[in-house]
Amino acid sequence: AQTVTQSQPEMSVQEAETVTLSCTYDTSENNYYLFWYKQPPSRQMILVIRQEAYKQQNATENRFSVNFQKAAKSFSLKISDSQLGDTAMYFCSTTRRGGSQGNLIFGKGTKLSVKP
Amino acid sequence: NAGVTQTPKFRVLKTGQSMTLLCAQDMNHEYMYWYRQDPGMGLRLIHYSVGEGTTAKGEVPDGYNVSRLKKQNFLLGLESAAPSQTSVYFCASEFYRNTEAFFGQGTRLTVV
Numbered sequence: 675a676q677t678v679t680q681s682q683p684e685m686s687v688q689e690a691e692t693v694t695l696s697c698t699y700d701t702s703e704n705n706y707y708l709f710w711y712k713q714p715p716s717r718q719m720i721l722v723i724r725q726e727a728y729k730q731q732n733a734t735e736n737r738f739s740v741n742f743q744k745a746a747k748s749f750s751l752k753i754s755d756s757q758l759g760d761t762a763m764y765f766c767s768t769t770r771r772g773g774s775q776g777n778l779i780f781g782k783g784t785k786l787s788v789k790p
Numbered sequence: 791n792a793g794v795t796q797t798p799k800f801r802v803l804k805t806g807q808s809m810t811l812l813c814a815q816d817m818n819h820e821y822m823y824w825y826r827q828d829p830g831m832g833l834r835l836i837h838y839s840v841g842e843g844t845t846a847k848g849e850v851p852d853g854y855n856v857s858r859l860k861k862q863n864f865l866l867g868l869e870s871a872a873p874s875q876t877s878v879y880f881c882a883s884e885f886y887r888n889t890e891a892f893f894g895q896g897t898r899l900t901v902v
Contacts, residue, residue, distance in 0.1 A: 719893035
């Protein structure tokens, strides 16, 4: 079965420091998409960043960037200058095999706590 | 902008009761999805729809039915609720595949 693995169930970081969340995935597709979603205590799922596998350049969104290693099937999220509002569950996801349906497979999540 | 709206936000059911969760989106999205979220399991796809009048099974469809009679609405039904269906349910929609999925705020369902 296609899988997304987040090996860090919980992490913590001091405010203003940098933290990296790990994600590995399994796919036999050549063209696919990768996403990081954030779920704060409000429960709302929010897209943080999106990467298209055929693009070699790593995606960035303000303080959020990814390290995409296609051969290694690795997709880590780096959060710079961490803020208290970054405290949340973070889910890595990729498009399902045969992804014409466009739906996603999610990892089990990493709970990030930003400490003042 | 309303985005994706789920009703209700909370519900407690007795085993064997039925209910329908409503998802409504006002973004003219073609694709809509129902997920369930359980502790330590991430989100798992129940059913999805790629357009009005179409539905398909996801990875955990048993015990659920769906309908998409109107493009903006995607209904999830539980015909005979079981304690194993206690979960948080999320609806999501996207304009086209692999763009950005917009999520509702979730429905916490408890079956006792």
